[in-house]
Amino acid sequence: MTTERALRFAFFALLVLMVLIRSYFAFRVRRAGERLLPDRAALQREGWAIFSMRILLLASVALLIFHPTWFRKLVFPLPPWLRWAAFALGLASLVLLAWTHVELGRLWSGQLQLRQGHRLVTCGPYRRIRHPMYTAFFGWAASLGFVIANWAPVLVAAGFVAFLVARTPREEQMMLERFGDEYRDYMNRTGRFFPRWRTSSRPAKISGAA
Numbered sequence: 001m002t003t004e005r006a007l008r009f010a011f012f013a014l015l016v017l018m019v020l021i022r023s024y025f026a027f028r029v030r031r032a033g034e035r036l037l038p039d040r041a042a043l044q045r046e047g048w049a050i051f052s053m054r055i056l057l058l059a060s061v062a063l064l065i066f067h068p069t070w071f072r073k074l075v076f077p078l079p080p081w082l083r084w085a086a087f088a089l090g091l092a093s094l095v096l097l098a099w100t101h102v103e104l105g106r107l108w109s110g111q112l113q114l115r116q117g118h119r120l121v122t123c124g125p126y127r128r129i130r131h132p133m134y135t136a137f138f139g140w141a142a143s144l145g146f147v148i149a150n151w152a153p154v155l156v157a158a159g160f161v162a163f164l165v166a167r168t169p170r171e172e173q174m175m176l177e178r179f180g181d182e183y184r185d186y187m188n189r190t191g192r193f194f195p196r197w198r199t200s201s202r203p204a205k206i207s208g209a210a
Contacts, residue, residue: 018094
């Protein structure tokens with residue numbers, strides 16, 4: 001197997017593993033009796049934007065499969081060792097994603113909505129990061145473009161990251177409305193996407209919250 005073919009296999013492996021992880025935990029949530037589709041409040045918070053981003057990602061994959069000649073026009077040079085490093089980043093990101101799902105259990109939702117009897121999860125990766133699932137998405141999305149060394153998934157990943165960053169204040173506002181000072185204290189001792197090693201004494205602020 002050539003290096004290029006192996007890297008293409010690695011690219012699809014990252015995609016398949018993401019689908020399997022999300023499907024498995026979605027099945028567990030559904031089995032616990034929770035709904036998977038957004039409720040009315042969730043749609044009001046973010047509309048159908050999340051579904052649009054998923055469609056863009058699928059379109060990028062379809063481009064690779066059904067129009068490889070056009071897709072190859074977007075290739076950029078990248079050394080194999082760096083592409084394999086990106087694959088390792090993707091795998092590590094998927095491990096983090098699975099870990100966050102385990103800690104959330106039935107409380108997880110793909111939309112901005114809270115479950116009945118929702119509690120604030122502050123264990124596992126949530127001990128130091130408020131949105132470790134988004135951190136996992138950032139790493140995984142970035143890895144796709146660099147593994148395949150192509151601008152199409154890179155641009156889709158950039159859009160996906162921008163969407164999640166813009167979505168975060170609305171999610172934190174939702175949590176503040178539900179948990180009040182408990183969540184505000186949690187914000188002061190954690191980082192948004194990466195660990196904060198020093199506890200902040202400043203009041204938490206949310207810019208751009210809906």
